[in-house]
Amino acid sequence: MIGKKQQEQIRLLEKKLRIAFKDKKLLLQAVTHPSARTKGKPDYERLEFLGDAVLDVVTAEMLLNEYPLSDEGTLSKLRAALVNAKSLAEIARTLSITELIIMSKSEEASGARNRDSLLADVFEAIVGAVYLDQGFNKAKKWLEKLFSAPVKTVVPQDPKTELQEFLQAQGIPVPEYRLKYKSGPDHSPEFVYSVIIEDKEEGTGRGKSKKEAQQKAAFKALQKLNKEKKI
Missing domain, CATH: 1.10.1520.10 (Ribonuclease III domain)
Structure with missing residues (x-):
């Protein structure tokens, strides 16, 4: 009972x-x-x-x-x-x-x-x-x-490393991450980064930190490469 x-x-x-x-x-x-x-x-x-x-x-x-x-x-x-x-x-x-x-x-x-x-x-x-x-x-x-x-x-644990390792294996230079813009107050900023591969934007990511935004951009690039059957 x-x-x-x-x-x-x-x-x-x-x-x-x-x-x-x-x-x-x-x-x-x-x-x-x-x-x-x-x-x-x-x-x-x-x-x-x-x-x-x-x-x-x-x-x-x-x-x-x-x-x-x-x-x-x-x-x-x-x-x-x-x-x-x-x-x-x-x-x-x-x-x-x-x-x-x-x-x-x-x-x-x-x-x-x-x-x-x-x-x-x-x-x-x-x-x-x-x-x-x-x-x-x-x-x-x-x-x-x-x-x-x-x-x-959701984003895999470390898509930036995965993307870099894939590009290096293909003989492609390491990607560059560029800040597109930052918004929000100083205590709660939001960042948007793009990832550039061979002078071409391959993905963008948004996050509460630079690292989070870059990881999401890398993941988007990996998805795009997978869609194009390059991975």
Whole structure:
């Protein structure tokens, strides 16, 4: 039987996730750390295993649809940038899941509640719980809403290096990155860079820092080269 405190925990989680669970115990399990596991209260690890698989399938399909010209290698890099401990932890924080995780006092004292790895595990467990309780189609729609913006802006870990290595292998001079313009206030600037290859602009990128804008420009150039079958 679920106690009053746990019922309130579940109510808050359902509100944050915008999902009404049929099996409330599944949701409670998804936020129970192994340190708080008891005989009648399992932890999130099995649900995490399942959620990881569901997340892989859904994000892989989203990337296939968003980047129809990208090859398997590029798609793998995009997924690694889209789905990792840091990115999943950010989603968990956005959903305000952090304070609702159930753990032992010793784990709490160690600072575990705010660790990216733990938050990512809990998010994957929640994905697993949503899948079991609501079915694949509803879980997929829920994830598509959460990842609709990130999937459009995700960039592989280091496209600048990848682009430079490709050009060097072809005997082409290293690319040049040119600032097209800078906008916004000093405390929150936005940069737009273009990447020039053999005196021709091959991609542009926008970002909150020079590095981010240049990486996005390099990624656009890689996509263009891939489209032209030069990679």
